Structure formats: structure tokens, C-alpha cells
Amino acid sequence: MTATTPHAAGFGDGTAPSTPAGKAADYLDQRLGIAGAAKKNLRKIFPDHWSFMLGEIALYSFIVLLLSGVFLTLFFTPSMNEVTYNGSYTPLDGIKMSEAYASTVNISFDVRGGLLMRQIHHWAALVFVMAITVHMLRIFFTGAFRKPRELNWLIGFGLFVMALLEGFAGYSLPDDLLSGTGLRIAEGVVLSIPIIGTYVSFFLFGGEFPGHDLVPRLFTIHILLVPGLILALITVHLILVFYQKHTQWAGPGRTNENVVGLPLLPVYIAKAGGFFFLVFGIISLLAGLVSINPIWTYGPYVPNEMTAGSQPDWYIGFLEGSLRMMPNVEFNFIGHTLSLNVLIPALIVPGILFTGLAVYPFIEAWVTGDRREHHILDRPRNVPTRTGIGVAGCTFYGVLWVVGGNDLIATHFHLSLESITWAGRVVVFVGPAFAFWITRRICYGLQRADREKVLHGREAGVIVRSPEGEFSEVHAPISDGDRYRLTAHDVHRPLSIAQAADANGIPAPRLRRAKLRARFTRWYFGTRVEKPSTEEYRESITSGHH
Amino acid sequence: MKSLSTRRRHPLAAFVVLALGLAFAGTLFAAFVSPAASADTGESAAQQLANGKALYISSCSSCHGKNAEGTGLGPSLVGVGAASVDFQVSTGRMPAKQLGAQVEAKQNIFSTQQIQDMAAYVQSLGGGPQIPAAGQYAYDANAVALGGQLFRENCSQCHNFAGEGGALTDGKFAPKLTQTNPQQIYEAMLTGPQNMPVFSDKVIPPAEKQAIISYLLNSRNEPNYGGAGLGRLGPVSEGLFIWTVGLIALLLCAVWIAAHTTKASAQKAAQAAAAGKAGK
Ligand code: HEM
Numbered sequence: 001m002t003a004t005t006p007h008a009a010g011f012g013d014g015t016a017p018s019t020p021a022g023k024a025a026d027y028l029d030q031r032l033g034i035a036g037a038a039k040k041n042l043r044k045i046f047p048d049h050w051s052f053m054l055g056e057i058a059l060y061s062f063i064v065l066l067l068s069g070v071f072l073t074l075f076f077t078p079s080m081n082e083v084t085y086n087g088s089y090t091p092l093d094g095i096k097m098s099e100a101y102a103s104t105v106n107i108s109f110d111v112r113g114g115l116l117m118r119q120i121h122h123w124a125a126l127v128f129v130m131a132i133t134v135h136m137l138r139i140f141f142t143g144a145f146r147k148p149r150e151l152n153w154l155i156g157f158g159l160f161v162m163a164l165l166e167g168f169a170g171y172s173l174p175d176d177l178l179s180g181t182g183l184r185i186a187e188g189v190v191l192s193i194p195i196i197g198t199y200v201s202f203f204l205f206g207g208e209f210p211g212h213d214l215v216p217r218l219f220t221i222h223i224l225l226v227p228g229l230i231l232a233l234i235t236v237h238l239i240l241v242f243y244q245k246h247t248q249w250a251g252p253g254r255t256n257e258n259v260v261g262l263p264l265l266p267v268y269i270a271k272a273g274g275f276f277f278l279v280f281g282i283i284s285l286l287a288g289l290v291s292i293n294p295i296w297t298y299g300p301y302v303p304n305e306m307t308a309g310s311q312p313d314w315y316i317g318f319l320e321g322s323l324r325m326m327p328n329v330e331f332n333f334i335g336h337t338l339s340l341n342v343l344i345p346a347l348i349v350p351g352i353l354f355t356g357l358a359v360y361p362f363i364e365a366w367v368t369g370d371r372r373e374h375h376i377l378d379r380p381r382n383v384p385t386r387t388g389i390g391v392a393g394c395t396f397y398g399v400l401w402v403v404g405g406n407d408l409i410a411t412h413f414h415l416s417l418e419s420i421t422w423a424g425r426v427v428v429f430v431g432p433a434f435a436f437w438i439t440r441r442i443c444y445g446l447q448r449a450d451r452e453k454v455l456h457g458r459e460a461g462v463i464v465r466s467p468e469g470e471f472s473e474v475h476a477p478i479s480d481g482d483r484y485r486l487t488a489h490d491v492h493r494p495l496s497i498a499q500a501a502d503a504n505g506i507p508a509p510r511l512r513r514a515k516l517r518a519r520f521t522r523w524y525f526g527t528r529v530e531k532p533s534t535e536e537y538r539e540s541i542t543s544g545h546h
Numbered sequence: 547m548k549s550l551s552t553r554r555r556h557p558l559a560a561f562v563v564l565a566l567g568l569a570f571a572g573t574l575f576a577a578f579v580s581p582a583a584s585a586d587t588g589e590s591a592a593q594q595l596a597n598g599k600a601l602y603i604s605s606c607s608s609c610h611g612k613n614a615e616g617t618g619l620g621p622s623l624v625g626v627g628a629a630s631v632d633f634q635v636s637t638g639r640m641p642a643k644q645l646g647a648q649v650e651a652k653q654n655i656f657s658t659q660q661i662q663d664m665a666a667y668v669q670s671l672g673g674g675p676q677i678p679a680a681g682q683y684a685y686d687a688n689a690v691a692l693g694g695q696l697f698r699e700n701c702s703q704c705h706n707f708a709g710e711g712g713a714l715t716d717g718k719f720a721p722k723l724t725q726t727n728p729q730q731i732y733e734a735m736l737t738g739p740q741n742m743p744v745f746s747d748k749v750i751p752p753a754e755k756q757a758i759i760s761y762l763l764n765s766r767n768e769p770n771y772g773g774a775g776l777g778r779l780g781p782v783s784e785g786l787f788i789w790t791v792g793l794i795a796l797l798l799c800a801v802w803i804a805a806h807t808t809k810a811s812a813q814k815a816a817q818a819a820a821a822g823k824a825g826k
Contacts, residue, residue, distance in 0.1 A: 048804050049804055050797070050800040050801040050803075050804040050805070051800075052804070053800040053803065053804060054800065056800075057796055057800070090690065090691070091690045091691055091694055091761070091764060091765070091768070092691055092694065093690075093691045094691055094692075095691055095694070095695060108771070108772075109771075115771060115772060119772055119773075123788070123792075126784065126785065126788040126792070127788060127792060127796070130788055130789065130792070130793060131796070134793070177698065177702075177707065178780065178781070271803055274803060275799065275800070275803050278799040278803070279796065279799070282792070282795050282796060282799070286788075286792060287773075288773065289773045289774060290772070290773045290774045290776065290787065291770045291771070291772030291773045291774060291775050291776065292772060292784050293781070293784070294770070294771065294772055294775075294778075296771075297707055297708050297765070297778065298707050298780075299694060299695070299698045299702075299707065302698070302699075304699065305698045305699055305702070305703075306702065306703035307698065307702035307703060307706055307707040308702065308703060308704055308705060308706040308707075308711070308712025308713070308720065309706045309707065309710070309712060309779055309780040309782070310780070311780055311781045311782050312781060313781050313784070313785065314781065314782075314784070314785025314786075314788070314789065317781075317782075317785060404782075405782045406713070407712055407713040408713075408779060408782050408783075410713035410717075410719065411711055411712060411713045411719050414717075415717070416647065416715075416716055416717030416718075417713050417714070417715055417716075417717075418715065418716060418717075419717075
């Protein structure tokens with residue numbers, strides 16, 4: 001590595017490489033001519049910021065998932081055939097169970113390192129989906145999804161959905177009491193689809209629930225289909241990040257036309273490699289110290305058994321909550337039952353939530369009429385409406401999530417289930433609205449504070465008394481760099497109807513759309529905190545208000 | 547599976563042995579004298595009934611009525627049996643204090659003797675399930691697997707897979723079963739306190755009750771093989787853990803890595819930035 005770079009730099013000046021690595025590189029270069037491309041790509045610049053490393057956590061936990069998953073496939077039997085257990089976990093001795101469950105218990109107790117591997121795999125799965133979620137939130141709140149990165153946002157969204165699917169499939173494989181209960185609910189959800197529900201269910205389960213086909217099918221989906229898709233999508237995702245270049249925060253010397261940071265090789269690669277081991281280490285530590293999914297205590301799945309505390313992994317929890325919160329509404333319609341109590345919470349609500357998430361970049365672009373490329377990130381406070389929408393969405397999701405654990409909240413905080421459910425039903429509507437309103441206000445407040453800082457400097461914490469006896473706080477001027485950072489953003493303005501229509505003459509049908517769009521932009525950008533103008537700034541200096 | 551020798555050192559062991567001894571003596575005596583007499587102090591049956599009645603009148607009759615016929619404050623105790631009294635009083639539920647959604651267990655205020663006296667009195671009023679003999683709820687290592695299956699079929703929907711308890715409607719709940727002693731577990735099944743169904747000997751025969759108890763005792767003592775058990779509550783506590791401890795640990799690493807750059811490369815980057823020509 002160290003040899004490659006100087007050689008590449010001195011390409012053609014006749015110096016022969018002396019180290020073995022250098023010679024090998026030279027050999028390859030003379031045949032493949034990769035030095036030129038490598039030089040360009042390996043010196044690619046990546047900006048440094050902790051929030052740009054969230055996607056990496058997702059990537060590394062996915063690698064951990066692949067490694068530990070391969071180990072598990074060697075010992076797991078995806079079969080619903082009934083066997084009698086007689087392994088070394090005696091509390092299950094002589095119990096009839098599926099081969100899938102028996103082999104999972106065997107991995108836990110009779111395969112060397114098996115339990116550790118299972119726990120690494122499962123903790124890595126929780127980390128994976130969490131990292132994707134947090135990564136996605138950072139993309140959202142900083143506006144990194146804006147042109148030209150909308151397509152990468154869609155690919156990322158695809159990854160998010162795939163990750164949920166992958167997690168659910170994996171959770172369902174061991175055929176323990178909790179996973180069976182989860183599948184039973186999934187069956188109910190499929191059945192609730194009007195008209196075709198029953199057929200789809202028979203198709204998926206290969207007959208009546210639970211049947212013998214599902215676990216082998218889920219196995220194929222879980223180890224081949226979805227991971228393959230995820231791998232392919234990650235590849236495209238990263239290629240796009242690479243070619244579109246990474247966004248960066250505003251700062252002196254950082255413009256929409258450049259990228260300031262560290263070269264991929266050697267600095268970024270070294271950091272990334274180190275980070276991989278940290279992520280791997282944290283996951284292994286968790287797996288070594290904290291139990292996860294102890295299926296032997298849940299017991300094998302038997303359709304007539306149930307347990308309190310039946311919950312899915314966290315990333316499906318919002319669906320569980322949505323189901324638990326929904327009032328029991330069912331209609332009978334010419335011999336067909338329309339189970340709105342399942343259809344709405346399990347398909348329609350997440351459908352709306354996810355569609356909104358996927359198309360948000362396009363909606364924002366339409367509302368704001370912004371067609372420019374953006375490579376400088378927004379500070380969340382500078383786009384209050386977007387930030388408000390994001391926090392409202394998180395609140396909505398969060399309420400569903402909390403209600404998914406309503407029974408545990410009830411027992412731990414001595415509340416009644418009904419009061420939690422009712423509170424949830426109210427808060428799920430009121431909460432997001434309130435969150436939106438308060439977030440926007442906080443954002444405006446922060447913007448005003450920034451404006452103050454630019455005009456009058458920051459509060460130095462020193463109080464002085466004037467000869468007249470008046471007390472005032474000393475304000476220290478901020479640095480040029482800070483002043484740049486605080487004023488680098490655009491202050492957006494609502495579109496006029498003419499702008500909204502994107503046309504010179506406005507025909508009648510378009511006028512209506514234009515009006516709608518103008519109304520939206522007014523909602524989006526109507527309240528603004530203006531940046532200090534040059535005059536204001538000059539005046540603040542000359543009036544000595546520091 | 548643990549052998550008896552390791553179980554001997556369990557804090558519960560002394561208690562089990564004591565209860566076993568007492569109850570064994572009790573049953574022996576009862577077999578010879580009369581069904582309702584107590585052995586430990588050699589009280590006569592009549593004396594015991596009188597003591598029991600006196601205790602009952604002073605502590606219980608305000609709610610259950612002078613003749614246990616029931617009042618607006620408490621149900622009739624005629625026919626509930628000695629087992630019900632022993633369960634209710636030894637778990638501290640009775641005498642009830644404030645009546646909320648559910649009368650909860652608390653510190654028991656009576657001696658074993660006093661409880662037996664009251665139990666005998668209530669038993670004499672209209673029969674009902676008797677206090678089980680110690681042999682009926684003794685730990686049986688060979689019954690654990692069967693007990694697990696029965697527990698999942700009959701109990702876990704309310705009490706959770708590990709007996710950690712769960713919520714019911716209207717602020718009621720199925721309590722944790724991790725502290726309850728074996729005799730009380732047996733009596734709970736036999737009498738079905740409050741919102742718990744009665745599991746009569748027809749539904750769950752005595753041998754199966756013993757199996758369930760053996761399973762619960764075993765699961766209490768079983769280590770969490772995978773590490774810290776997070777309260778044995780299932781995926782919710784795992785999710786909570788990863789979103790707190792896990793996320794914070796990962797973010798700290800990210801911040802640390804992002805902030806640490808070798809001096810040389812940081813300076814170079816700074817110069818490049820100053821020159822405004824980096825990247826692209
Ligand atoms: C398997 C899951 C995913 C992996 C492994 C992954 C990985 C990455 C990595 C390593 C980066 C560059 C570093 C960074 O900005 O964090 C990145 C950037 C990006 N990701 Fe993801 N990501 C995933 C899911 C998602 C999701 C769910 C979304 C949004 C719906 C998304 C949208 C984006 C966008 C728009 C960028 C460009 C960010 C910028 O240039 O500032 N990704 N991703």
C-alpha cells in the first residue's frame with residue numbers, strides 16, 4: 001500500500017519499485033493498467049463527521065450477519081417434521097417438536113460455540129435494522145436526499161424494507177412459541193386482505209396454517225433471496241455514494257462544488273477498517289454477555305399455546321402496537337368478512353407510513369420548486385417544516401411502538417391495559433401534530449439565536465456595570481468560520497402562483513394545481529427567520545453592540 | 547439439570563424441608579385423628595375450631611360476615627375450603643386492605659398455626675379443597691419436561707413463559723410466580739384466586755400439578771445460559787437494551803473515530819480546505 005502510492009505518483013519517471021508489494025503492484029499495473037483509475041478513486045475524498053458513519057454501522061453489522069448466518073445454516077434444519085427431543089437440555093426431554101425447533105435448541109446447547117453464534121447473529125440483526133433506521137433519519141433531517149440523491153434514497157428505502165422482511169423471516173425460522181405466534185398474526189393479516197386473502201394465505205403457507213411448507217420457504221427467503229437482494233442493493237447504493245460523492249457540512253472552503261475531507265486511501269480505509277472491528281467487537285460483547293431469544297424457555301410452537309409477553313423483535317413492534325391499538329371493527333359483506341380491525345392497522349397504516357417515507361424527497365422537491373443540486377447539508381433547524389414533519393413521523397411511529405409493549409408497561413408501571421390503549425389512540429393523532437408544532441417553534445428559536453450570535457456575538461458570561469449603573473453582558477464576537485457556518489444556508493421563500501405553475505401563460509386546470517402548490521410552499525416556508533443582511537451586520541459592528 | 551445435592555444449598559431448600567416435615571407430620575396425625583385436626587401443638591379439633599373462629603371473627607368477619615355468609619365487602623367463604631384460606635392468608639392477600647382492581651399479595655401477618663386454625667374453621671363450614679400434603683408438591687426432576695408443556699398449555703398465556711407475570715384487562719394482572727412457594731402454587735391451581743381459573747383435579751390431575759410446580763422450581767434455578775437475562779421478558783427488553791446501551795456504545799465509537807485523525811492528514815486537509823481546492 002505504502003509502495004503503491006509513491007509509485008503511482010511517480011508513474012513513468014523510471015524509478016522501479018523496490019518492495020515486494022510495490023513489485024506486485026507494478027506487475028499488475030503493467031498488465032491491467034489500473035494505476036490511473038486507482039489513483040483517481042483511491043484518493044477520493046470523504047468528509048469526516050460522526051453522523052456519516054451510521055450507514056457504515058449498517059454495512060458492518062450486515063457483514064457480521066452474513067458471517068454468523070453461514071455458520072448457523074450448517075446446523076439448522078429447516079423442516080417441520082415432528083421429532084422427539086432428547087438432547088442435553090433436559091427440561092425439554094421427550095417433548096415432541098419440529099426439527100426446526102429441535103435443531104435450534106441443538107445449536108444452542110450441543111454445537112460448540114453455537115449459542116454464541118446465535119446470539120451474535122440475533123444481536124447483529126437488531127443492530128443492523130437500528131443502524132439503517134438511524135442512518136435514514138440522518139439522511140432525512142439533513143436533507144441529504146435532495147437532488148441528485150433521490151434515487152439513492154429510494155434504494156436505501158428498499159434496503160430498509162428488505163431488512164424488515166429479512167428480520168421477520170429469520171425470527172420465524174426456529175418455530176418456537178413466539179415465532180409461531182408471530183406467524184399466526186401474519187396469517188391473520190394476510191387473511192384480512194379483502195377477497196383474495198384466503199387464497200394468498202393458502203398459497204403462502206401451502207395449505208392450512210401452520211403447515212409443513214412455510215419454514216422451508218422462509219429459509220430460502222431468509223438465506224438466499226433477501227440477502228442476495230440486500231447485497232445487490234448495497235452495492236448499487238455505495239457505488240452511487242461514491243460517484244455522486246458524499247455531502248458535507250457547510251464551512252469555510254466547503255462549497256457546493258467541492259468535497260473537503262480525507263482521502264479514501266489510506267486514511268478513510270484505515271478508519272473504516274478500525275470501525276468495522278469496533279462494531280464487530282460491540283456485537284460480540286453483547287452476544288457474549290447478554291441473552292437474546294432464549295427459545296428453549298419459550299418452548300416449541302403448538303397452535304393452542306400462548307404466552308404473555310409475546311412480542312416481535314423491535315422493528316416489527318410498531319405493527320404489533322398498531323394492531324393492539326385498533327378498535328375491533330368487522331363487517332360482514334355478502335358472505336365475506338371485512339376485518340378492518342386487522343386490515344387498517346397491519347396493512348393500511350404501515351402502507352401510508354412507508355409510501356410517505358419513500359416519496360418524501362419528490363414531494364419536497366415539488367412543494368419547494370427546488371431543482372438545484374445540493375451537496376451541502378441542511379442543519380435541521382434551518383428547514384423547520386421538514387424537521388417538524390420528521391419529528392411528527394417519529395412520534396407517530398414511537399406511539400405505535402410503545403403500545404406494542406402495552407402489557408409490559410401495564411405490569412411495570414401498574415397501569416391498566418385499557419387506559420394505555422386509549423391513551424395511545426389519542427396520542428397517536430394528537431402527538432404528531434403537537435410534535436410538529438413544537439419542533440417548528442424550537443427550530444425558529446434556534447435560528448433566531450444563530451442570528452443573534454452573528455450580529456452581536458456570543459454571550460461571554462461576563463457582566464459589566466456601566467457608569468450609569470446599568471448592567472449588561474459582554475458579547476464576544478464569533479470567529480469568521482463560525483459566522484460563515486451560521487449564514488451559509490439559503491432562506492427559502494414561498495413560490496408565487498406564477499412560479500408554481502412553471503409556465504408563462506397559465507391555463508385554467510393548471511392554475512388550480514399552481515394555487516395548491518403555492519399554498520403548500522406558503523405552509524412550508526411562510527414563517528422565516530431572515531439572515532442578517534450586510535447592512536444589519538455593519539450597523540451592529542459600528543454601533544458597538546458587541 | 548441440577549442434582550439434589552446442589553439444590554440443597556438453595557435458599558428455598560430449608561423452607562421446603564421445614565414445610566415438608568411439618569406437613570408430613572400433619573398428614574400422619576390427620577390420618578389417625580380427624581380430618582380437620584392439626585398435629586403440631588396437639589390442639590384438639592374442637593379447640594382448633596374455636597381458635598379459628600375467634601381469629602376469623604376478629605380479622606375477617608367485617609367483610610365476609612359473622613358466619614362467612616358474605617357481605618357487600620367480601621364473598622361468602624362457605625365451601626371455598628382450607629386451601630383457599632391458606633393461599634389467601636399465607637400470601638398476605640387476606641385480610642384485604644384497600645380494594646383496588648385486584649387484592650394484591652403483601653406481608654402475611656398470621657402464624658402458620660393461626661392460618662391453619664382459620665382454615666380448619668372455614669373448612670368446617672362447608673367443605674371444599676383441603677390444604678395439599680407436602681408430598682403432592684415436592685420437586686420431581688423427572689416431571690420437569692411434562693410440567694413445562696402443561697405450563698405452556700395452561701398458564702403461560704397469563705403468567706408469561708418464564709412465570710414473570712403479565713397484564714390482564716382493567717388493571718388486573720397475573721403475578722410473577724418466581725417467589726411463590728410450592729404449596730401456594732398448588733393451592734392457587736386448586737382454588738383459582740380472583741381472575742385465575744380453577745384447575746380442579748379433573749382438569750389437571752395431582753401428578754400434573756406436581757409436574758407444573760417442578761417445572762417452575764426448575765426454571766427459577768436455571769441459569770440464563772446466554773448471559774444476562776434482561777428480566778426474561780422477551781423481545782421488548784432486548785429492543786430496549788439495543789436502543790439504549792447498544793446505540794450509545796456504537797455512537798460513541800463513531801464520534802471517537804470521526805474525531806481522531808492523524809495530525810498530518812488533518813493538517814493537509816485543513817490546508818487543502820483553506821486553498822479551497824480539495825476533492826472533486
Ligand atoms: C442496508 C442498509 C444500508 C446500508 C448498508 C447503507 C450504507 C450507506 C453508507 C456506508 C453510506 C455512506 C456513509 C453515510 O452517509 O452514512 C450511505 C449513504 C447514503 N444512504 Fe445509505 N445505507 C443503508 C440504508 C439506507 C436507507 C434505508 C436510506 C434511506 C431511505 C439510505 C439513504 C442514503 C443516502 C441518500 C446516502 C447518501 C448520503 C450523503 O451523501 O450524505 N440508506 N449509505
